[in-house]
Amino acid sequence: MAQSIAGVSLTVNGRDTTADADLPLLSVLRDNLGLTGARQGCGVGDCGACTVLVDGEPVRACITPCGDVAEQQITTPEGLGTPDDPHPVQRAFLDLQAAECGYCINGMIMTVAGLALSGAAADDAAVTDALDGHLCRCGTHPRILQAARRALGLGDGALSDDGLWCDHGGRAWVESRPDGTAASRELPPMIADGARVESWFRLASDGTIQFTSGRSEIGQGVWQGLRQIAAAHLGVDAEVITLIPASTANAVDEGYTAGSRSMSQAGPAIAAAAAAFRRLVLARAAASLPSGGAQIVAGDDGKLVVVDAADNAIALRDLAAEGPITGEITSDDLADWQAEPIGAPLPRVDLATKLTGASAFLHDLAPAGMLHARAVLPPTLDAELDDVDTTKVAAMPGVVDVVRDGRLLLVLAETQPQAIAAAAALDARARWSNTELAFAGDAISTLRAAAATRLERHSDDGVDEALARGTHVEATYSMPYQSHASLAPSAAIAQFDGDEFVVWAHVQGMHPLRRELAALFEMDEQRITVHFAEGAGCYGHNGSDDAAALAAFAARAVPGQPVRLQFSLADEFLCETYGSAAAVTLSASLTSGTVTGWRHAIVSDTSLARPQGDGDRVIAGWLRSGGMRTWAGPHPGVLRNSVPCYTVGPVEAYADIAEGPVRTGSFRTLGSFVNVFAIESFIDELAEHAGADPVAFRMAHLSDARARDVLAAVADAADWAPRVGPSGAGRGVALCQYDNAAGYVAVVADVTVDVDAGVLRADRLTLATDVGTMINREGVRQQVEGGAIQGVSRTLFERLAVDRRGVTARDFTSYPMLRFTDVPIVDVVLIDRPGAPPLGVGESSTPPVSAALANAIDDAIGVRMRALPITVEAIRDTVLTLDEAAARRVLVD
Numbered sequence: 001m002a003q004s005i006a007g008v009s010l011t012v013n014g015r016d017t018t019a020d021a022d023l024p025l026l027s028v029l030r031d032n033l034g035l036t037g038a039r040q041g042c043g044v045g046d047c048g049a050c051t052v053l054v055d056g057e058p059v060r061a062c063i064t065p066c067g068d069v070a071e072q073q074i075t076t077p078e079g080l081g082t083p084d085d086p087h088p089v090q091r092a093f094l095d096l097q098a099a100e101c102g103y104c105i106n107g108m109i110m111t112v113a114g115l116a117l118s119g120a121a122a123d124d125a126a127v128t129d130a131l132d133g134h135l136c137r138c139g140t141h142p143r144i145l146q147a148a149r150r151a152l153g154l155g156d157g158a159l160s161d162d163g164l165w166c167d168h169g170g171r172a173w174v175e176s177r178p179d180g181t182a183a184s185r186e187l188p189p190m191i192a193d194g195a196r197v198e199s200w201f202r203l204a205s206d207g208t209i210q211f212t213s214g215r216s217e218i219g220q221g222v223w224q225g226l227r228q229i230a231a232a233h234l235g236v237d238a239e240v241i242t243l244i245p246a247s248t249a250n251a252v253d254e255g256y257t258a259g260s261r262s263m264s265q266a267g268p269a270i271a272a273a274a275a276a277f278r279r280l281v282l283a284r285a286a287a288s289l290p291s292g293g294a295q296i297v298a299g300d301d302g303k304l305v306v307v308d309a310a311d312n313a314i315a316l317r318d319l320a321a322e323g324p325i326t327g328e329i330t331s332d333d334l335a336d337w338q339a340e341p342i343g344a345p346l347p348r349v350d351l352a353t354k355l356t357g358a359s360a361f362l363h364d365l366a367p368a369g370m371l372h373a374r375a376v377l378p379p380t381l382d383a384e385l386d387d388v389d390t391t392k393v394a395a396m397p398g399v400v401d402v403v404r405d406g407r408l409l410l411v412l413a414e415t416q417p418q419a420i421a422a423a424a425a426l427d428a429r430a431r432w433s434n435t436e437l438a439f440a441g442d443a444i445s446t447l448r449a450a451a452a453t454r455l456e457r458h459s460d461d462g463v464d465e466a467l468a469r470g471t472h473v474e475a476t477y478s479m480p481y482q483s484h485a486s487l488a489p490s491a492a493i494a495q496f497d498g499d500e501f502v503v504w505a506h507v508q509g510m511h512p513l514r515r516e517l518a519a520l521f522e523m524d525e526q527r528i529t530v531h532f533a534e535g536a537g538c539y540g541h542n543g544s545d546d547a548a549a550l551a552a553f554a555a556r557a558v559p560g561q562p563v564r565l566q567f568s569l570a571d572e573f574l575c576e577t578y579g580s581a582a583a584v585t586l587s588a589s590l591t592s593g594t595v596t597g598w599r600h601a602i603v604s605d606t607s608l609a610r611p612q613g614d615g616d617r618v619i620a621g622w623l624r625s626g627g628m629r630t631w632a633g634p635h636p637g638v639l640r641n642s643v644p645c646y647t648v649g650p651v652e653a654y655a656d657i658a659e660g661p662v663r664t665g666s667f668r669t670l671g672s673f674v675n676v677f678a679i680e681s682f683i684d685e686l687a688e689h690a691g692a693d694p695v696a697f698r699m700a701h702l703s704d705a706r707a708r709d710v711l712a713a714v715a716d717a718a719d720w721a722p723r724v725g726p727s728g729a730g731r732g733v734a735l736c737q738y739d740n741a742a743g744y745v746a747v748v749a750d751v752t753v754d755v756d757a758g759v760l761r762a763d764r765l766t767l768a769t770d771v772g773t774m775i776n777r778e779g780v781r782q783q784v785e786g787g788a789i790q791g792v793s794r795t796l797f798e799r800l801a802v803d804r805r806g807v808t809a810r811d812f813t814s815y816p817m818l819r820f821t822d823v824p825i826v827d828v829v830l831i832d833r834p835g836a837p838p839l840g841v842g843e844s845s846t847p848p849v850s851a852a853l854a855n856a857i858d859d860a861i862g863v864r865m866r867a868l869p870i871t872v873e874a875i876r877d878t879v880l881t882l883d884e885a886a887a888r889r890v891l892v893d
Contacts, residue, residue, distance in 0.1 A: 008070035013079030021067030025059075026050045027417050028066055029076060036364035037077030037106050037357020041487050041536075042569045046812040048134035049487055051107035052076050058114040077106040077357030080113060086356050089113045092151035093144075093355050097347055097778060100138035100786055101219025101537035102354035103361065104487045108134050112148045122152045131820040135812055137487050138219055138537045139789030141823040142170060143782070171717075171827045172781055177709065177770075178834050185331050188268035194252035197280060198326045200273035201230075207303055207317030209234065211274070212244040214254030215266045216508050217350070219537035220783055220842045222262045224348045225775040226270050232339035233274035236296050238346055240304060246510055246532040253511035256610060258540075258666065260742045260840025263775055267838050271335035280327045281319065282306060288314045337773040338835050345778030362506045362533035363491050363566065370493070371400055372416045373554035373565040374423035376409035377574055379435045380806040381622070381629045381663060385409075388430040396422050401557050408623035410554050412563060420568075437661040439804045443581035444478055447603050450658035457600075457639035460650035466597025470589040473689055477586070477678035479868040481800040482579040483815055484667060488536035490543035490576075491566035494555035500527045501555070505548040506535025508610075513545055515613030517552055520621055539790070541610050541666040543567055543576045549618040570810040575619050577665025578800055580605035582638070584678035588648065593690040595648040595701060600679070602655035602671065607637035609665030631659045637670035640739045641847060644679050646701035662802055668787075672738060672847045673794065674868075680734035680851030681866065684858065693722035694733050694855065704737070706770050706833075710744045711735050713768035713829050718748035726862035728891050730763075732855025734848035742840035743771035745784065749852035750824075753860040753875070755892060760872050761822070762792050762853060767845060768829040772836040781828050784845045788826060791849030793818035799869050862889040 007021040012033060019028040029035045029052070038061050041049030045063040052061050053075040081087035086094060089112050099105045108131055115122055115130050127148045136144060149155040187195065194200060201211045211230055217223045223243050231238035244250060254266060282293035291308035296316070299305040305313040319325075354360040378385065390402040393411065398418030403410040411426055413419040440446045493504040501521070507513050510530040518525035530548070538544060551565035567575075582604035589597040609632035611617040616630040634657035642653040655671070687697035695715050702708050711733075714720075720733070730751045737744045750764040765788050774780045797816045801809040809815040850868065858864045863875055864886070879890065 008067050010066060010070065010074060011072070012074045013076060019066040021065060021070070023066050023417060024062055025052070025064045025066050025069060026061035029061060031416055035076045035078055035357070036359045039103055039106060039488065040363050041104070042812055044569065044811055046135070047104065047487055048107040048111070049104045051110045053110055053114050056114055056117045058111045077110060080109070081356050083352040083356050083358060086352070087113065089116060089151040090355055093147040094347070094351055096143050096147040096150065097351065097782065098140060098143040098147035099351055099355060100140050100782065102351060103536035104134065104136050105144070105355055106357060108144060109355065112151055116152055122154065124149065124154065127152065127154070128820050134820070135487060135817060137485055137539065139786035141789055141820055142785055142826045145820065145823065170825050172830070174777060174830045174832055175713065176832045176834060179836055185334065187329065187331055188265070188272060190252070190254055190265050190269035191272055191329055195329050196326065197273055197276045197329055198324055199252050200270065201277040201325070203281065203316060203320045203325050205317065205320050207315055207320055209236070209241045209304065210244050211241065211270070212246060212251045213266055213270060214246050214251040214511065215262050216246060216257040216532050217534055218257060218508065221348055221776065221779040222257065223350070224346065225263055225779060226266060228341050228344065228346060228775055229267050229270045230274045232342045233271050233336065234278050234296060236304065237298065238341055239349070240298060248510050248514050248530045251510070256509040256512065258508055260738060260842040260844060263838040264742065264840050267775065268335050272329050272333045275333035276327065276329040277325060279333065280325050281316070284319050284322065284325065285314050337837065343774055343777055343832070346776060360534065362493065362504055362535050363488060365493055365504060365533060367493065367562040370562045370564055371412050371414060371558060372419040373410055373412045373551065373563050374419045375550050375565065375567070375571065376411070376423050376427045376430060377571055378407060378432055380437055381575065381619070383432040383435040386431045386433050388426065390426065393422050393426045393429065396425060402426065403553065403557050405624040406626040408553065408620060410550065412554055412558060435806065436804045437806055439661055443481060443660070444583045444603065447581065447605060447658050447660050450660065452656035452658040453634040455634055455636055455639060455655050455657060457636065457653040458643045459652050462650045463597055463599055463652040466649050467587055467589050467599060470591035470596055471689065472587070472589055473686060474585065474587045475682055475685060475866060476583055477674065477681060477866045478583040479581060479674045479677065481581045481662065481802055482667060482794060482798050483573060483800050483809065484539050484542040484576055485812065485815055485817060486536050486538055486542050486572065489567035489569050489572040490535065490547040491564060492544070492548040492551035493562055493564045494548070494551035495562040496552070496555040496559050498559045501552055502529045502531070503548050503552060504531045504533045505544055506533055506538070507544045507548060508538065508541070512611045512613065513548055516545065516611035516615060516618060517549060519613055519615030520549060520618065521552070539668040541577050543572050545611050545617070546575060546619045549620040553620055573810045573815065574807055577609045577663050579667030580607060580660065580664035582671065582674045584674055586678055586682045588682070588686060590686060590689055593692060595646070595686060598644060598648040598651045600642045600653040602638055602642060602675070604638045604655060604657055604671065605660040605664040606632050606635050606657055607664065607666060607670040608632060608635035609663065629663065632665065637666065640670050640672040641675040641679070641736060642671065643740060645704060645707055645735065645737055645740065646683070646698065647703050648701060662807065668790065669738070669843045669846050672843070673850065676734070676736045676847035677850040677854065677868065680736070680848060681854050684732070684855045685864065688725045691724055693724060695720055696722060698735060706744055707735060707737060709831060710746045710768045710770050713831060714746040714748050714766055717768060717827060717829050718766040720748060726859050726889055726891050728860060730856050730860030732852045732857070732859055734851035734855065736844065736848040738840065738844035738847065743769055743844035745769045745845045745848055747788070747848045747852040749849065749856040751853060751856040751860055753857055755861065755872055755875055758872050760796065760870070760875070762796065762824040764825045764827065765849065766827040768831060769841065769845065770831040770833060771841040771844070772833045772839040774830060774832050775838055777830055777832070780830055780841050783841045784828050785826050787843060787845035788849050789818065789823065791846040792822070792824065792853065795850040795853050795868055795870060797869055862891040
């Protein structure tokens with residue numbers, strides 16, 4: 001029997017309703033009233049995603065009992081505006097495209113709306129303070145502040161001549177530098193398994209053009225970019241074509257949406273398929289037009305037609321009546337990276353829905369008859385379940401079933417509050433042993449002590465001999481375990497009819513998940529359908545695949561009924577695949593100011609644990625039947641960017657990869673983050689040894705013309721002043737081509753460091769990037785900004801608290817992240833390469849920020865920080881351990 005709603009009167013968006021006084025307001029809004037604009041986030045009032053207005057004041061709905069807001073006016077995002085008629089604050093956020101995944105933004109909009117309604121005089125400080133209690137993991141902070149300022153009348157947010165939004169102190173501009181890269185005449189690799197146009201594009205009966213891609217949208221505007229590529233090669237406006245969300249039922253298997261490869265891999269595939277589709281449509285139309293088909297255009301009624309040279313036309317809906325458009329994609333269907341609207345800063349079509357409160361995410365889906373499930377996880381993943389009493393839990397109100405299979409514990413209930421209560425009760429009745437993790441001191445010491453597998457990335461002859469000549473320099477750099485810390489705990493919906501599964505999941509690979517589920521349940525994968533539904537930004541392999549597998553186990557217990565399983569934030573922190581702790585030891589030789597030998601040695605855990613189709617990569621596979629955690633094994637992702645982009649003599653780069661005490665996998669940029677932190681910090685140290693300016697030293701060792709262009713552009717934009725060693729100015733530089741293959745980014749960081757006052761702040765980041773042809777230049781800028789802001793957070797704040805007791809960071813208070821008061825001004829120079837193939841951008845700006853900040857801190861105070869995160873306390877501790885030579889460099893007392 002469903003829980004009744006009675007007790008207190010509420011007025012929500014001008015309409016009266018009743019609710020149980022003790023229920024959280026968020027639960028009533030979402031589960032009982034179907035209002036999804038207040039998002040489910042942390043559940044403990046930390047993130048702000050659930051913010052609504054109560055009598056005009058911002059309130060966290062997840063921790064507010066309905067009894068506390070009885071007889072008051074409650075306004076949700078739906079009560080502010082609609083996609084067709086947004087509120088002025090919503091309009092400001094939409095105009096400035098102030099969202100990536102968009103999950104957290106509604107709460108911020110409500111806070112800004114509350115500030116506007118208060119009538120209080122607002123300035124930049126008031127805006128920052130009002131938003132400081134909100135979290136954004138995507139790094140959208142600069143444009144969120146910009147949108148808030150615009151909504152409150154503090155700035156215009158005007159468009160620059162380059163069509164980029166510029167305000168809040170930052171600058172953005174485009175430099176066009178064609179490089180004459182010839183277009184490939186080969187079909188892109190992603191077409192190989194889908195070389196027929198009908199695998200990608202279809203002509204609907206109403207004459208609309210639809211296409212699909214195997215890529216997930218995880219907040220980076222991938223679908224918008226693919227839409228613009230499709231439009232450019234169809235010769236139509238982007239808004240008249242429809243992208244069908246990916247599913248194993250309709251999309252080619254493109255593996256994972258990962259590694260900043262969507263535009264570089266999926267983009268050429270969509271371009272070729274669209275060019276072929278256009279060719280075949282025009283060929284069909286030619287049979288009905290006197291002068292043959294010439295182009296596809298929108299007719300007077302807005303419907304698509306094909307016209308010939310004499311302006312005769314035939315509607316696409318008439319062509320659709322002849323049957324599907326089918327045919328081969330050939331090598332003549334070439335990508336044209338200069339065709340419009342490629343490059344245009346077109347707004348994303350998904351944001352109007354997301355930022356006005358409509359159902360937009362998997363967490364918002366509620367199919368008829370849906371049950372709610374929660375997992376009870378062990379305190380550490382290898383803990384053994386000694387005993388659990390399920391009897392009383394099974395009798396709790398609303399509980400439909402309690403599932404136990406080995407260590408796998410699930411509760412199913414009619415409502416989410418009932419599922420949460422039942423899971424807490426079951427957790428209290430579970431008795432676990434073997435709960436300690438095998439830490440031998442700190443994380444790095446533990447990894448060094450473990451048996452390791454060596455993987456090589458590069459090995460030239462003569463490295464030992466080169467390192468024995470000249471001046472030998474060596475240093476070690478490290479980072480701790482870090483968390484994805486997604487704003488919404490992972491969730492999934494599954495339904496089982498007794499023979500087949502249908503699963504909705506916010507994963508990065510639908511087809512790999514289907515293979516994993518098929519192995520897990522010993523089924524033919526054709527009996528499993530996985531639909532992609534958007535979630536909060538994931539930044540790598542978070543708990544989404546785990547949630548999907550657990551949802552499937554829950555659904556199998558109640559055939560015919562859909563079940564949504566959702567983690568708590570504490571569960572997500574416990575079971576996700578963390579970014580591994582790692583240490584990098586670099587050795588180099590200097591001869592007459594030139595680097596003449598280089599060794600890069602990494603110690604780390606694995607960087608990939610994604611489902612591969614063996615049933616052992618999701619947590620449900622270990623928990624059921626008493627199975628223990630499976631280590632994914634060594635993966636070369638640890639070695640990303642381990643080979644420097646500089647000419648430094650013979651190079652050796654390798655990683656010793658060991659199984660550590662916690663589960664690790666793909667976290668944004670994989671090994672690139674620590675490798676670039678190490679290399680670009682070390683380059684600064686080598687420059688000082690050589691008596692050279694850091695920019696000039698880099699230029700002297702760079703042969704890649706595009707890397708030189710990016711470095712020169714950022715130095716010019718930041719007005720770089722040459723220096724040798726610490727200057728007191730607090731400026732640092734770094735350079736990276738992500739994975740030695742994707743986008744180029746150079747960064748100049750400006751910092752303030754006052755150790756006595758306890759101040760360490762990133763003031764400004766100036767970035768220059770080259771990602772080949774920019775598919776959407778505003779989207780590129782946004783990704784560069786977001787990646788850079790996340791880089792600041794990971795450099796100055798983030799450390800996963802974990803020791804022998806397990807993971808003790810279980811929320812956004814115990815896992816510190818950058819807040820709005822920590823946001824630097826961000827300037828971006830976009831170097832466009834018209835006609836050149838697009839390179840990946842999503843992960844390219846995160847790695848160099850860490851080294852730029854470390855180099856800036858050293859420039860400010862003469863203290864070289866080689867371990868992340870860099871905090872005032874860490875600086876103080878480092879100063880106490882400096883040897884005499886290092887102490888002489890220090891510029892502060």
